[in-house]
Amino acid sequence: MKKLVLTTAVLAITAGAAFAASHGKTIRMGTEGAYAPYNFLDDNGEVAGFERELGDELCARAELTCEWVTNEWDSIIPNLVSGNYDTIMAGMSITAERDEVIDFTQGYTQPDPSVYLAMSDDVDLAGGVIAAQTSTIQAAFIAASGATLVEFATPEETIAAVKNGEADAVLADKSFLEPIAAEDSDLMMLAQQELIGGGVGMGVRESDGELREKFDAAITSMKEDGTLNALIEKWGVGEPF
Amino acid sequence: MFSYCSDPDLLSGLTWLSCYLTTGKHMLFYQSFFVVLLLLAITAPAALAFGFGGAMAARSRIAPLSWLGKLYISAVRGVPDIAFFLFFVIALDQGFEYLRHQVICPDWTDPIRQGNDFVVCDAAKLPLNSAPQWQHEIYGFFTAILTYAIVFGAFAANVLFGAMRAVPKAQLETAEAYGMSRKQTFWRVLVPQMWIYALPGLSNLWMVLIKATPLLFLLGIEDIVYWARELGATKQARFSDYPHGDWRLWYFLALLVFYLAFTRLSEIVLDRLTQRLSKGQAFAGGVA
Numbered sequence: 001m002k003k004l005v006l007t008t009a010v011l012a013i014t015a016g017a018a019f020a021a022s023h024g025k026t027i028r029m030g031t032e033g034a035y036a037p038y039n040f041l042d043d044n045g046e047v048a049g050f051e052r053e054l055g056d057e058l059c060a061r062a063e064l065t066c067e068w069v070t071n072e073w074d075s076i077i078p079n080l081v082s083g084n085y086d087t088i089m090a091g092m093s094i095t096a097e098r099d100e101v102i103d104f105t106q107g108y109t110q111p112d113p114s115v116y117l118a119m120s121d122d123v124d125l126a127g128g129v130i131a132a133q134t135s136t137i138q139a140a141f142i143a144a145s146g147a148t149l150v151e152f153a154t155p156e157e158t159i160a161a162v163k164n165g166e167a168d169a170v171l172a173d174k175s176f177l178e179p180i181a182a183e184d185s186d187l188m189m190l191a192q193q194e195l196i197g198g199g200v201g202m203g204v205r206e207s208d209g210e211l212r213e214k215f216d217a218a219i220t221s222m223k224e225d226g227t228l229n230a231l232i233e234k235w236g237v238g239e240p241f
Numbered sequence: 242m243f244s245y246c247s248d249p250d251l252l253s254g255l256t257w258l259s260c261y262l263t264t265g266k267h268m269l270f271y272q273s274f275f276v277v278l279l280l281l282a283i284t285a286p287a288a289l290a291f292g293f294g295g296a297m298a299a300r301s302r303i304a305p306l307s308w309l310g311k312l313y314i315s316a317v318r319g320v321p322d323i324a325f326f327l328f329f330v331i332a333l334d335q336g337f338e339y340l341r342h343q344v345i346c347p348d349w350t351d352p353i354r355q356g357n358d359f360v361v362c363d364a365a366k367l368p369l370n371s372a373p374q375w376q377h378e379i380y381g382f383f384t385a386i387l388t389y390a391i392v393f394g395a396f397a398a399n400v401l402f403g404a405m406r407a408v409p410k411a412q413l414e415t416a417e418a419y420g421m422s423r424k425q426t427f428w429r430v431l432v433p434q435m436w437i438y439a440l441p442g443l444s445n446l447w448m449v450l451i452k453a454t455p456l457l458f459l460l461g462i463e464d465i466v467y468w469a470r471e472l473g474a475t476k477q478a479r480f481s482d483y484p485h486g487d488w489r490l491w492y493f494l495a496l497l498v499f500y501l502a503f504t505r506l507s508e509i510v511l512d513r514l515t516q517r518l519s520k521g522q523a524f525a526g527g528v529a
Contacts, residue, residue, distance in 0.1 A: 025363065026371040026372075027370070028370060034474065036477065037480065040480055042480070043265060043481055043483065044264065044265030044266060045265050045268075045269045046265075065371070067373075067374055069374065072461070075461075078331075079461075081357045081358050083359050083360065083366065084334075102357075156470075156474040180475070182477075183479075183484070184486075206357070206358060207356070208358075
């Protein structure tokens with residue numbers, strides 16, 4: 001047994017050392033894959049959506065080789081800082097709290113208002129039960145507002161909670177809820193909007209300043225030549241710049 | 242997959258279903274069943290090996306080794322599985338990378354821990370950033386197996402430790418009387434006879450292990466639970482060729498059937514094994 005453990009340890013240490021010489025840095029892009037239209041898995045199980053197209057274009061402009069990986073939303077920041085991937089593009093709004101742990105590039109969407117989705121018009125938003133995804137700006141907002149917050153690990157579950165009556169409404173980004181409201185006749189978007197969050201940006205490790213600058217420059221160039229606006233319009237993720 | 246699937250909007254009924262169930266995503270779902278079975282096939286013997294090692298250490302006459310064995314058994318058994326799963330995967334990964342970093346990049350001057358960040362040199366990354374995704378997945382799978390083996394090994398060690406003590410003393414004394422050394426007694430008399438005492442405990446562990454496989458999902462491996470949840474989630478026509486409502490219930494029902502069938506099969510096999518091991522024994526399932 002000891003031999004086995006030792007051998008695996010040695011293997012683990014030496015494995016890949018051969019590859020090490022032939023670098024050419026690959027950037028691993030972390031995303032959730034469950035937040036259409038920002039990012040989702042298409043019918044072939046590939047990452048797709050606004051951020052996939054944007055990320056691929058940014059990588060091309062920054063002359064980087066990129067690879068997409070999915071990770072649970074809950075642990076998406078811890079896995080970034082421990083180095084399992086190098087960036088987060090997961091519809092993550094830039095907030096001061098997150099900025100303490102990781103760094104953000106400039107925003108690549110305008111601040112998207114958050115809206116409520118409910119089964120009826122007359123929901124008591126101040127005192128009712130509101131669903132939101134764990135560790136999102138919406139969850140923090142409801143927790144502070146006085147309404148009862150119920151949290152779920154995935155966006156899908158927040159919608160399901162409204163449909164089965166567990167919650168009165170769900171609060172999430174408008175661009176996420178809009179297509180759902182459009183296709184499900186039971187659900188409706190309420191008129192009230194909450195202006196929280198400062199736009200979505202790409203998250204990188206604080207120690208990775210160089211990478212952040214590269215992507216920042218690529219985003220700037222996409223903003224300048226209008227390609228970013230075209231993507232925003234195509235996927236319907238808020239207002240153009 | 243089929244030629245008529247090119248325009249799913251026109252399909253209905255069974256043809257729609259046949260196309261739906263053969264999308265690339267569903268293929269990944271079916272593959273994940275094999276991932277789970279493979280995990281079980283590798284983890285079970287690995288955990289048994291850890292357990293055997295732990296039990297042998299705990300029985301050792303060398304005090305520090307015995308303490309170590311007992312510490313392993315009680316420490317791992319005493320901590321919630323889920324805490325260990327979350328701890329080990331990060332700790333193992335960072336531990337491996339730290340060691341590689343020391344070996345490969347001795348000239349590195351920056352600290353490895355920078356605030357929240359864990360930074361090792363590029364060449365020490367495991368797997369390398371430039372490695373294709375399948376290597377990352379294999380590596381994740383490997384750390385998962387190691388974690389399962391460590392956790393379930395502790396339970397197996399406890400079972401085997403008890404089983405070793407349950408073998409009648411008279412057998413061991415007879416072996417000694419025949420002039421066998423301690424080592425010979427252990428391998429020729431004790432080990433062959435202990436299995437029948439260990440089997441109820443081990444079969445129980447096997448069942449628990451089967452049921453613990455959905456924890457893979459926590460370790461970032463895209464297992465059957467991950468795909469069931471992903472496939473069952475509501476799909477809008479804008480983002481999928483096969484829009485549907487919340488079908489998670491049906492996918493989880495399929496998982497339920499899979500797990501039930503698999504545990505039932507295990508029960509049958511384990512029953513046979515018990516009968517076989519009881520042959521010639523006048524206790525524990527024998528004819529007494």
